[in-house]
Amino acid sequence: GAISLLPGRHHFNSLLQQRVTGSLVLSKATFDAKVSHCRHHLERFRRVRDADGPPAAALELGTGWYPIVPVGLALAGAPEVTSIDVTALLEAERVRRTLDMYAAALASGRLAGQLPGLDPTRAKRTIATARERVGATAEELLATVGVRALLGDARASGLPAGSIELFVSNNTLEHIAPDALAEILAEFGRLSAPGAVMDHFVDISDHYAHFDRSITEFNYLRYPPAVWRFFNNSLQYQNRLRASDYRRLMERAGFTVIAEEPARGAPEQLARIRLARAFRGYGRADLLVLRSWFTAVA
Template sequence: MAKWWMKAVVQKAISFLPQRERVNFWFQRYVTRGVDLTDEHFGYKLDAARDHLAYYRKYGAAPPAQATALELGTGWYPIVPTLLFLAGFSRIVSLDIRNWLSRDRQHLALTRILDYHDRGLLADYLERVEPGRLAVLRQIVASPDRLTVAEVNDRLHLEARIMDATRLDFPDDSFDLICSNNTFEHIYPDVLRNILREFRRVVKPDGVMSHFIDLSDHFAHLDPDITIYNFLQFSRENWALVDNDIQPQNRLRWPDYRRMYAELDIPVREEAVRPGDLSALATVNVHPDIGNYSPEQLAISHGYLVS
């Protein structure tokens, strides 16, 4: 059985279990190693923070010391929020459907960030580091066993919230920056529309939204024998049999996201896409259910939508 099929079968089975998130965490930690803070994962998070900050500097109004940020998808490691903290943001809120943070993972993330700074590598991702904020990081890392997760978050000006993003409890016009990284592709369209409606409500009139979307088949991250377009061959019904509630993939293409923004009257200031691989796309018999798009539109593998 192909690697991707094995993972699909296991995750599908896990999705029916009680405490499925705990079981999936064990599976990812000890089998697929998806929880590990690899160099690749760390680099991708640094890239995302750099890009969000660059878009904010380009379009945002408030200086970082007066700015507030909302991140969708906290994940295992608070890397993006920590870089926002180092950049000077006054308040950072990060939302997720579960609490994935732990003291060990916090410590590992902050240690890696400090190591990058001390080796002169962080300058490629962060234009300026607030010296006082850097000192806070050093204090946290120096005493990992004496601080709880909540205490570390408090020192980072980070509010890690478990919240339904379709029903935010923040007032209108609350945030200067709203961002996400590899999150939209895991949210089904109807839910994503409601999340975007809430984002439109809570972002300030002169605020910025920056969302990085991965349009590739995530099973290809594990299995090199399939292309990143493998999931486009399935009908809606057949994909529903393969897809799972643990790591769902909506299979939306770039024009679908653009159309959703247009329907919600969210203006796009800028978009930056990776064109993908037309030759790899040509090996897949794309199902009509995906939509009537050009090969170039179908092939887009990743992109930023900035509004």
């Protein structure tokens, strides 16, 4: 869209989403969904590694607007948590909102059952310390709870080789160009400690269908690449990769995909789409996947 062409486009996009669509307001439902993702990451790590505790070092790809997952990993006891994003979306106000939501969840008692390994007393003390830091930046607030926020290209993270035990992402991989994603996964291979685990949640659907109810989540499969480029933009870039593509990219980077949890759409909706040539070589079951978890080991 036109906003993607503006200088300071991410700031304008933030204002638009807050004041017009309201999509940047952190609701309890969104918070709970992200905490659920964090729980999935922790449980997968424990199951795959046959571990009783959290990873020694975790890396999140795609910090986003609200750092719910990395804060959750830190509160659950991971001693080193890093979150990297190529775009500066963090703001102190949104980090404080995240901490407020965690404080409320702790006070209600429900968080203890949502995050394996959580020590409620320690978590309350950590959050209280961070919330007392008046005037702190987003990065300083996160550092107080044990999260290091990095702004930069994940293809060249600058982190030490063999230093990460758990890699995670949520609704992120679908927004990365295929060539760049291949390089990021190669970097993850370099960073992997022995037996490192990756756990990614990918939304494979047409994101325009999330707010345009006149189309289905399969809609973008009808457009040839040359046409899709007119709809795609830098603020809401969608790579249109299918589940098999993600699996192949992970395996090419040296990882073994050990689990997938696909959620498929309605076959009758897919049947109404005249597929662009680029998608005619995929199997029907592959095309039906709209969202999926991918768990892999180094």
